[in-house]
Amino acid sequence: MSALLSVRGLAVRLGGRRVLHDVALDIAPGEIVTIVGPNGSGKSTLLRAMIGAVRPERGRVSRARGLRIGYVPQKLDIDATLPMTVGRFLSLPHRAPPAETAAALERTGAAPLADHQMADLSGGQFQRVLLARALLARPQILLLDEATRGLDQPGSAAFYRQIEAIRAETGCAVVMVSHELHVVMAASDRVICLNGHVCCEGHPEHVASAPEYRALFGTGTQGALALYRHEHSHDHHHHEAAE
């Protein structure tokens, strides 16, 4: 199946510093890909390059013709003194047909919030509204940048169940940045570990059975810590199903 989106030889420089270099990846229709990596490793920058919000210094991001992308940013600052209902927020910058807005709110479990003020939403409610907004694009790829940041465990589990249901229903590919390794292992078709470049990638189970996996993830909580401590080699390790 041909890729919806391909990144080749991508380098990005921000504030005089090279944040990404030699990044290559493909996103296929319907797959769930999780990007993991230490703080500052360029995960958000990579997503922003995918939507065309960051100019590559080198390389390119190719999108299938007419590709529709939905993007849920890591955070969105809204002036708390500005009165704005959820319904109004979803009509910016383009007013979608009311039935579509209602369907997006329904799909994300945010239907009862339509008349609420944005400033009054809890963290989890806010994320659902951002997700609803992303769905209005009828995306073929949904990009989620640490969408469950600040949510408690049941809240983030519920959020990811919603994402899986949306994938099942719409067939969209999902690319998410996550620090929650239990989610990564359970819910992803493919994991990409980033540290300025792609350190390693593959199916979670294949990555798990590879020697590098122990250095990357280990097991349990220690594994999560190992992820942030491991030496990011500049060799590229691939653990695809074919190997």
Ligand SMILES: Nc1ncnc2c1ncn2[C@@H]1O[C@H](COP(=O)(O)OP(=O)(O)OP(=O)(O)O)[C@@H](O)[C@H]1O
């Ligand atoms: N606009 C900018 N100008 C200069 N430097 C930037 C800019 N945006 C990001 N950076 C730097 O680029 C690097 C990568 O940032 P990015 O947000 O992509 O990392 P990340 O992997 O998403 O981090 P985190 O896990 O902390 O969210 C960081 O060192 C960051 O300080």
